[in-house]
Amino acid sequence: MTYARMIWMAGGALALYxxxxxxxxxxxxxxxxLVAVVAWPIWRAHAEASxxxxxxxxxxxxxxxxRVRRWFWSGRLSSILHGFAAFAWxxxxxxxxxxxxxxxxxxxxxxxxxxxxAGASIERYLARDVRPGQEALVARxxxxxLGNVAFLAIAFMAVDFFWAGSVDTRGFAWHEVAERAYSxxxxxxxxxxxxxxxxxxxxxxxxxxxxAQVLIPGLPNVAMRIAAWLMVLLQAGVLAYALTRxxxxxxxxxxxxxxxxVSARSPTRVFLFTMGGLGLVMLAAALMLRNFDSGAxxxxxxxxxxxxxxxxxxxxxxAALEGSLDATLQRVRAEAHALADARSEAAAAEIFVNVEAGxxxxxxxxxxxxxxxxxxxxxxxxxxxxxVSRQLEQSLFGEGAAFGDRVEAVARVIDAEVxxxxxxxxxxxxxxxxxxxxxxxxxxxxxDLSLLxxxxxxxxxxxxxxSAG
Numbered sequence: 001m002t003y004a005r006m007i008w009m010a011g012g013a014l015a016l017y018x019x020x021x022x023x024x025x026x027x028x029x030x031x032x033x034l035v036a037v038v039a040w041p042i043w044r045a046h047a048e049a050s051x052x053x054x055x056x057x058x059x060x061x062x063x064x065x066x067r068v069r070r071w072f073w074s075g076r077l078s079s080i081l082h083g084f085a086a087f088a089w090x091x092x093x094x095x096x097x098x099x100x101x102x103x104x105x106x107x108x109x110x111x112x113x114x115x116x117x118a119g120a121s122i123e124r125y126l127a128r129d130v131r132p133g134q135e136a137l138v139a140r141x142x143x144x145x146l147g148n149v150a151f152l153a154i155a156f157m158a159v160d161f162f163w164a165g166s167v168d169t170r171g172f173a174w175h176e177v178a179e180r181a182y183s184x185x186x187x188x189x190x191x192x193x194x195x196x197x198x199x200x201x202x203x204x205x206x207x208x209x210x211x212a213q214v215l216i217p218g219l220p221n222v223a224m225r226i227a228a229w230l231m232v233l234l235q236a237g238v239l240a241y242a243l244t245r246x247x248x249x250x251x252x253x254x255x256x257x258x259x260x261x262v263s264a265r266s267p268t269r270v271f272l273f274t275m276g277g278l279g280l281v282m283l284a285a286a287l288m289l290r291n292f293d294s295g296a297x298x299x300x301x302x303x304x305x306x307x308x309x310x311x312x313x314x315x316x317x318x319a320a321l322e323g324s325l326d327a328t329l330q331r332v333r334a335e336a337h338a339l340a341d342a343r344s345e346a347a348a349a350e351i352f353v354n355v356e357a358g359x360x361x362x363x364x365x366x367x368x369x370x371x372x373x374x375x376x377x378x379x380x381x382x383x384x385x386x387x388v389s390r391q392l393e394q395s396l397f398g399e400g401a402a403f404g405d406r407v408e409a410v411a412r413v414i415d416a417e418v419x420x421x422x423x424x425x426x427x428x429x430x431x432x433x434x435x436x437x438x439x440x441x442x443x444x445x446x447x448d449l450s451l452l453x454x455x456x457x458x459x460x461x462x463x464x465x466x467s468a469g
Contacts, residue, residue, distance in 0.1 A: 001258065006116035008254035009247045012041050013108050016246065020097045023198070028191040032282065036275045039083075039090035041249025042242065043271050046082040046089075048252055049141055051075040076270060083274030093242040095201035098185070103163035107155045108243065111148065115247050119144055136255060140248045148247070152240030153233055160236075166209045174210070174309035181206035182301075193286075203305070208235050325429060332425045336418050343414045 019034040026034065054075050062069045100108075122143050123135040130138050160166060169177050182199035189195035209232075216228045 002116050002120045005251050005254045008250045009112045012246050012250035019094050024189045031191050031194045035090045039086040042089050042245045043083055043086035044249035044252045045245040047079045050078050079270045080274050083271050089242050095198045096239045099205045103159040148244045149240045153237040156236040169210045170213050175305050177206050177210045178203040178305045340414050
């Protein structure tokens with residue numbers, strides 16, 4: 001029984017994993033079917049819990065032949081309502097599961113075995129106090145549900161901290177974090193509706209961790225930090241609840257399959273009719289919204305995200321930081337110009353040290369008979385200017401590299417020195433900004449560190465190169 005239950009729950013986990021991988025690739029009708037498949041075990045778990053409470057109340061307050069008991073005993077109407085709720089939970093589960101890493105899926109695989117064996121142990125323990133045949137139902141209603149939600153939530157948080165990690169988004173604006181996460185998920189989906197849902201969930205996930213990075217370190221005391229981390233844990237708890245309902249629903253299905261209780265009046269037919277009706281409603285909604293202005297929706301969504309931003313950047317602090325960085329930048333650029341000028345003057349003095357003697361050598365050649373004939377020959381060949389230029393450069397600077405090559409070599413040396421200085425300064429400026437972000441990340445939310453990383457390659461290097469030239 002335990003191993004059969006574990007196999008069924010493993011099948012549910014694999015179905016969820018397959019739905020997550022296939023969701024971005026399928027059209028809208030395929031996405032509906034995938035969500036409906038995942039919703040079935042969730043519906044089984046919700047319906048069982050609801051009927052359990054309903055029948056316990058009816059049995060306690062009504063007579064055995066009561067008409068009220070007969071009307072409400074089957075819970076057919078509530079099963080239909082739970083079908084809609086299960087579909088919503090399934091859609092959220094598939095969307096949130098798309099954000100899971102391989103570490104999270106390892107936790108899900110381990111939870112399948114843990115839940116199967118824990119269920120068997122709890123049922124044996126409850127056998128002393130619960131009517132025969134009701135042990136599994138009671139175990140799923142309280143101990144397994146609550147215990148597994150707590151286990152999964154804590155395990156997911158542990159994976160986030162010690163395995164998967166989280167992207168450092170400090171320095172990015174609140175709306176930028178949301179838009180990047182949303183755009184990445186939306187563009188990967190073939191169905192626009194799937195893109196909207198998965199994008200919204202991805203944005204919520206990223207914003208949660210962004211808030212944890214920029215808000216929690218600045219809270220004044222430990223109690224407030226613990227309360228904030230519990231709020232972050234709440235998101236993992238929602239995902240854990242949906243996953244637990246999925247697993248428990250598969251456990252119910254395994255028991256029904258083993259007991260052979262499937263019949264023509266199987267409650268699954270209620271679920272199928274419910275999904276059919278929901279599909280028709282969604283189809284009608286899609287037809288009505290086929291001319292929906294997605295741009296207006298995106299604009300309103302950005303406004304909502306900006307309104308929900310708990311981080312209000314300090315404009316004065318940002319301006320002060322930018323002024324300090326700009327002053328440092330101007331000072332370093334002036335130093336770079338001075339360094340380049342000094343190196344250029346020293347190199348020029350070295351190159352032109354023998355120029356005066358070279359003038360005499362050029363004149364001696366120019367006023368010789370050989371020089372006259374060389375110029376006449378060059379004039380006849382059309383290379384008069386080239387001969388004079390080469391002879392002048394050779395007389396002034398001697399044998400070896402050409403004058404232009406020597407100047408270019410000096411420029412490269414100067415450029416390398418200035419670039420090294422700029423690289424060191426860029427590192428110091430980065431360290432200053434990062435220290436400010438660690439101390440008060442909310443105040444400097446809009447600082448873009450990537451600009452500092454390109455200092456030596458862009459404006460500063462260009463200024464130094466201009467001096468060297």
